[in-house]
Amino acid sequence: MRDSQFYIGIIFVFLGSLTAGFITGRSAERREEKELSKVIDWNTKHIHSLGVNSAVEKQNSELLIQILNVLEGNEVKTVPRNIPISGLLNSDEPIEDDDVPHTFEQVNQDQQEVDRGIRAAANNNLFQNEALHNILNILKDSLI
Numbered sequence: 001m002r003d004s005q006f007y008i009g010i011i012f013v014f015l016g017s018l019t020a021g022f023i024t025g026r027s028a029e030r031r032e033e034k035e036l037s038k039v040i041d042w043n044t045k046h047i048h049s050l051g052v053n054s055a056v057e058k059q060n061s062e063l064l065i066q067i068l069n070v071l072e073g074n075e076v077k078t079v080p081r082n083i084p085i086s087g088l089l090n091s092d093e094p095i096e097d098d099d100v101p102h103t104f105e106q107v108n109q110d111q112q113e114v115d116r117g118i119r120a121a122a123n124n125n126l127f128q129n130e131a132l133h134n135i136l137n138i139l140k141d142s143l144i
Contacts, residue, residue: 033102036102036103036104036107037102038094039107040097040100040102040106040107040110041094041095041096041097042094043107043110043111043113043114044094044095044096044097044100044110045091045093045094045095046110046114047110047113047114047117048095050114050117050118050120050121051117053117053121054117054120054121054124055083056083057121057124057125057128058124059079059080059083060128061124061127061128061131062077062079063079064128064131064132064135065131066079067131067135068131068134068135068138071135071138071139071142072138
């Protein structure tokens with residue numbers, strides 16, 4: 001009788017350990033999913049912010065071209081003053097996007113997209129830098 005109680009006790013301890021391990025594992029998975037969701041939501045915010053930056057840079061590039069046209073006596077097009085940025089610059093909150101999977105592969109894809117966006121912005125800034133130098137040279141030559 002004593003041996004059977006001992007084995008039943010071992011079985012209860014074993015089943016209790018399995019249950020506790022399962023519950024702890026599920027809790028860790030939920031915590032990881034929650035943290036992964038935060039990263040993906042912030043990545044989505046960064047990608048949207050890069051889009052806003054691109055819209056502003058596009059308009060600035062067009063303005064620079066038109067300024068050069070004025071200085072060189074070429075035809076000048078009208079450039080609208082407003083830039084549709086939809087209030088994204090004023091928000092300090094991430095953007096929740098349930099359309100993307102919350103996986104580490106998605107985090108990697110998002111980071112690559114952010115990197116491409118940053119490099120595209122830098123490339124556009126190089127163009128704007130060249131245009132500003134041209135404007136400066138034209139203005140200096142016209143004042144001499």
